[in-house]
Amino acid sequence: MSTRREPGVSVTARLLRVFEAFTAEQPRLTLSEIARRVGLPLATAHRMIDELVRWGALERDDDARYHIGLRLWEVGALAPRGLGVRERAMPFLEDLYEATHQNVQLAVRDGVEALYVERLSGRGAVKVISRVGGRLPLHATGVGLALLAFAPADVQEQVLAGPLRAFTRKTVTSAHELRRVLATVRLEGVVIIEGGVDLDALSVAAPIFDRTDQVAAALSIVIPASEPPAPYTPVVRAAARGVSRALGAPRALRRPT
Template identity: 50%
Template structure:
């Protein structure tokens, strides 16, 4: 009776066998443990949030502190370091966009004395890349670097309206809930909203909770005439005049689009 000879995988020179997550993935897990509600954490909190053993967390956090991605205060709490912000600020997708958009955003902020938002799509969410706010402006939920749901924010709906049709259908097929109201989204109503945005080149969103507000948002197009960002103003409901704000936001969005090299006018770009 023949004996089977066990087959072993050839070892690749210089490659270690798999032993859990790579170091870089664990480092990313540590950085990803921070959010707007947890801007600083103890070693134990960081280990629990990231799911990494405390000993490994201590070692990795030390390396990240040495590089500047994390900072550690006198009480031993960790927070995101300035070096990480410095590197992130070099992202070309946001940097060129912000340079073109800032003067027009400043004009809108001067007129409204409230909030002016600039967001891009990142995966299946919106990412707020800039926000100008008057010191008298009403409180808002989102901060620069924060993520926004596409289906229930002014800038998010604009980004979704001009996204690829395949992506739109994927989103429409999910069970969606308006945030922060926790009200179910009707796919048929959302489909009508997206069509209206593409037709008008503008969207006016009214919200009652947590504070009554109006968001007026318009698309910004890039040199390839595809959606690059969404621009909006957010004002208290009692002070909102969409008939005046709409043309101002649309004009600013068109000017930014031209600055980015777009050839077509907002409202004339065909549906995806």
């Protein structure tokens, strides 16, 4: 990327690019790596990073590499859409984990991606690629499909228009098939997806609703693909209904039919 200053790009935009330079694969970067990724002269990047370090948004290791600082995490934790749902959901997530010792996850929708805000995982649970703070496309995961099924129509159409990335041979990549899956989720209130992002894993997920009866989040259990999902379906559905009730969702306050 060029290090020349881009006309019309604000200081705020450059600051945000600094944060975007860090990834799960490369959470620690040198000054020159940040400058190159952001497209800034080294001296400009140095001044900007120094300010971020003083504020606490970045921290510097002993080997002169930088990583995201605790102050940024502290501010991010105030985001109401993730934090509020997480606080209400935690007792139900913990109950699911204690009952199963499988992967238990909570996600919210951000655009056309599922953003994971909590994950509980047992030592013997099947490995998953999701992580707290990580994102995956809505069409490929259990929580993503639960979120997408009840998302606004324009969001659904945006995802259906593709492209639908294939993680495995079992990922739903057909718009026609995705429409069918979403209709089933809306009808049954739960989604079962095997091998969407990992052939060894199976996800059972359900949507969570807020006080306006709009989808606020989704929770799931991820188990080995060799296990039958039937025993997990009612507990996942019940947990999602419990969180929805805690959030004041009218549909969760009505007696199940």
